[in-house]
Amino acid sequence: MSRNRLKRKKFFDRLLIKNRLIILNEDTFEEIFSFKLNIMSVFVSLSLGAIFLISITTVLIAFTPLREFIPGYSSSQLKRDATVLALKSDSLSIALKKNEVYIKSIQKVLNGDLEYAKFNKDSILSSAEETAEPIDLSPTQKEKELRERVNNEENTHPVSPKGKPKN
Structure with missing residues (x-):
């Protein structure tokens, strides 16, 4: 047997020698x-104990309110309150715009700039509502030229399924 193999065997034999505490x-x-x-049994028991402690700590932090004390984590109540306040501020800004128009x-x-007969609260509030303007998504002349150039290049240099040009 080689020298390294003997050393390994001695090491594993030492791990299994019975000792008394x-x-x-x-x-x-x-x-x-x-x-x-x-x-070996001491090493295994200490390793299992460390894994057990780490897992218990992780579970406690992940599923209890203790995570709020870790920097970077915010409470779930704070998140809910922020969402509610964001919705309220959006609705208040819409109401404010309507009131300004009114x-x-x-x-x-x-x-005296407007006749009284033309003054109607419903028509004023309906005109205050914002409508999304349609966006023109048709391609410009430069985009058309680019597409033509790419098509020409693809036709002159076909590509194989693996991404390498065919010769």
């Missing part, structure tokens, strides 16, 4: 507790 009373030398152990139209009537 004895706890004695120092004054009377009376044996209080004793264990038969080997190094007040401006009342000012027109009071100044």
